[in-house]
Amino acid sequence: MPERLLIMELNNLEKVRLDKALRMRQNGRDPYPTRTAVSNNISEAISAFTADETVEHVFTLGGRIRATRPMGKIIFAHIEDGFGRIQLFFRVNTLGEEAMKQFLDEFDLGDFIQATGKLFRTKTGEITLEVTDFKMLAKAITPLPAAKDEVVDGEIVRHATLSDPEARYRQRYADLAVNSDVRKVFQVRAGVVRAIRQFLDDRGFLEVETPILQPIYGGAAAKPFVTHHNQLKQDLFLRISFELYLKRLLVGMLDRVYEIGRDFRNEGVSFKHNPEFTQLEFYWAYADYLKVMELTEQMVAFTCDKVLGTRKVTFNGQELDFNPPWKRVELRQGLIDACGIDIAAFPTETGLEEAMKAKGIKVKPGMPRGKLIDQLIGDYLEINFIQPTFLYDYPRDISPLAKNKPGDPSTVERFEGFVGGMELCNAFTELNEPMEQEARFLEMGREYGADDEERHPMDEDYLQAMSYGMPPCGGFGMGIDRLTMLLADKRTIREVILFPHLRSRDEE
RNA sequence: GGGCGCGUAGCUCAAUGGUAGAGCAGUGGCCUUUUAAGCCAUUGGUUAAGGGUUCGAGCCCCUUCGCGCUCACCA
Numbered sequence: 001m002p003e004r005l006l007i008m009e010l011n012n013l014e015k016v017r018l019d020k021a022l023r024m025r026q027n028g029r030d031p032y033p034t035r036t037a038v039s040n041n042i043s044e045a046i047s048a049f050t051a052d053e054t055v056e057h058v059f060t061l062g063g064r065i066r067a068t069r070p071m072g073k074i075i076f077a078h079i080e081d082g083f084g085r086i087q088l089f090f091r092v093n094t095l096g097e098e099a100m101k102q103f104l105d106e107f108d109l110g111d112f113i114q115a116t117g118k119l120f121r122t123k124t125g126e127i128t129l130e131v132t133d134f135k136m137l138a139k140a141i142t143p144l145p146a147a148k149d150e151v152v153d154g155e156i157v158r159h160a161t162l163s164d165p166e167a168r169y170r171q172r173y174a175d176l177a178v179n180s181d182v183r184k185v186f187q188v189r190a191g192v193v194r195a196i197r198q199f200l201d202d203r204g205f206l207e208v209e210t211p212i213l214q215p216i217y218g219g220a221a222a223k224p225f226v227t228h229h230n231q232l233k234q235d236l237f238l239r240i241s242f243e244l245y246l247k248r249l250l251v252g253m254l255d256r257v258y259e260i261g262r263d264f265r266n267e268g269v270s271f272k273h274n275p276e277f278t279q280l281e282f283y284w285a286y287a288d289y290l291k292v293m294e295l296t297e298q299m300v301a302f303t304c305d306k307v308l309g310t311r312k313v314t315f316n317g318q319e320l321d322f323n324p325p326w327k328r329v330e331l332r333q334g335l336i337d338a339c340g341i342d343i344a345a346f347p348t349e350t351g352l353e354e355a356m357k358a359k360g361i362k363v364k365p366g367m368p369r370g371k372l373i374d375q376l377i378g379d380y381l382e383i384n385f386i387q388p389t390f391l392y393d394y395p396r397d398i399s400p401l402a403k404n405k406p407g408d409p410s411t412v413e414r415f416e417g418f419v420g421g422m423e424l425c426n427a428f429t430e431l432n433e434p435m436e437q438e439a440r441f442l443e444m445g446r447e448y449g450a451d452d453e454e455r456h457p458m459d460e461d462y463l464q465a466m467s468y469g470m471p472p473c474g475g476f477g478m479g480i481d482r483l484t485m486l487l488a489d490k491r492t493i494r495e496v497i498l499f500p501h502l503r504s505r506d507e508e
Numbered sequence: 509g510g511g512c513g514c515g516u517a518g519c520u521c522a523a524u525g526g527u528a529g530a531g532c533a534g535u536g537g538c539c540u541u542u543u544a545a546g547c548c549a550u551u552g553g554u555u556a557a558g559g560g561u562u563c564g565a566g567c568c569c570c571u572u573c574g575c576g577c578u579c580a581c582c583a
Binding site for chain 1: 543
């Protein structure tokens with residue numbers, strides 16, 4: 001075994017632990033054995049014992065040492081694995097003095113240990129493993145960033161545990177090892193994805209995968225990340241949405257498709273934005289945005305049932321009720337009620353800009369009308385939609401992929417879902433007319449200008465696909481991270497992403 | 509990118525411009541039903557990094573790095 005860890009300058013605590021590992025090896029004990037004899041996880045052992053305490057239960061358990069209480073001739077300790085926590089009881093009568101000394105000399109908090117013995121209850125009633133044999137499974141050189149723990153009312157209370165957000169995100173492994181509530185967040189997250197898959201699979205949707213590396217990006221107004229294929233000498237973009245590829249599949253008669261995957265947007269980070277995030281999109285032939293609205297309510301309610309067992313969710317100190325139907329607010333009327341501006345009365349950006357200025361709203365000059373409306377939504381509506389709410393019927397000029405509302409050329413059939421003051425999802429009746437789609441692309445090109453990174457590039461192959469005929473359909477996109485935030489009661493997206501993006505540390 | 513705040517021992521936190529401390533962890537002892545066990549003793553610091561003011565800087569000033577909040581940006 002090498003006697004150093006070259007990547008790290010070891011502090012005193014780490015040197016002591018490394019010395020212990022080296023000493024173990026010298027004494028013929030492997031601090032990192034290849035195999036274990038673990039028979040069950042801790043939760044299984046406890047369940048078996050409580051099911052029938054009259055018979056003898058012998059287990060070999062593995063886990064990290066979380067607390068030790070040596071008391072001379074006996075030692076109490078707690079170990080924890082991914083499923084539970086249990087007390088160990090070491091006694092000189094059963095183990096002998098040498099083994100007791102070995103435990104005290106070689107084992108530290110955070111080490112992985114394997115312990116064999118039978119379960120019993122101490123006189124305070126705690127289920128405990130009386131250890132007859134034990135060995136090191138993996139020595140921890142760096143101490144876990146936590147002191148001891150205790151159990152108060154069934155909850156594990158870790159004292160002086162890692163709490164600096166930067167350290168927690170950079171060393172998420174330590175955060176997870178030490179803060180079991182963080183582990184729960186990611187169980188919720190996995191449950192969300194599992195529930196959504198089940199919901200869509202049950203309704204005949206086909207899960208597909210489309211390119212992440214795209215020669216032309218589209219489907220959203222966002223700045224892309226750029227990369228390069230060396231051999232093909234071709235610039236490629238990391239996708240900003242799946243939309244244009246998934247809708248090509250409807251042309252190909254895959255009538256119901258969905259994808260859960262990663263989108264990348266080269267924009268600022270915030271409590272609800274991470275440069276890469278997980279998105280669900282589905283497309284549904286022969287449906288429209290009204291049907292999608294209903295399916296959305298059902299899907300989210302189903303997810304709540306599966307993951308939390310309730311549709312009433314506490315988020316940010318407020319109770320959210322995910323029972324359908326969600327509140328429905330028409331965009332134009334919603335803005336009239338919220339700020340007194342009727343966007344239909346201002347068909348040009350200059351008119352709308354004047355109206356907003358008249359209300360004392362700060363407006364950056366030269367914004368297209370769509371962006372002005374977007375600002376109104378953000379300022380007056382989004383933050384106030386705490387309970388699940390659909391905002392519907394958007395202006396055509398901020399929705400280049402959505403289909404016109406019949407009889408109203410300035411409005412498209414689009415809705416966004418808001419919960420907890422935050423946009424959760426976005427959906428529309430999909431534009432399936434190639435001539436109109438081409439016109440929209442050209443308009444967007446004019447609106448933003450050639451130098452605006454957010455302009456929609458013309459995707460000629462997408463128009464080619466649509467020209468083969470695309471069935472009428474509804475489409476939908478939702479941020480998985482944001483839904484997880486709501487169900488896990490986390491106010492920042494970084495809490496629901498295992499390794500959120502952080503600036504690189506400058507190491508000289 | 510702008511504004512405000514923060515960065516002290518492995519972890520959690522103290523410290524009027526005047527000798528950098530505590531609890532836990534660690535180390536050495538005592539202790540056969542404890543549970544943040546207890547008791548005695550004890551190690552541990554380039555106060556994020558660099559520069560400046562001062563007799564003297566963790567504290568005041570400047571620069572840099574990182575993080576947080578917020579504004580801007582963000583279909």
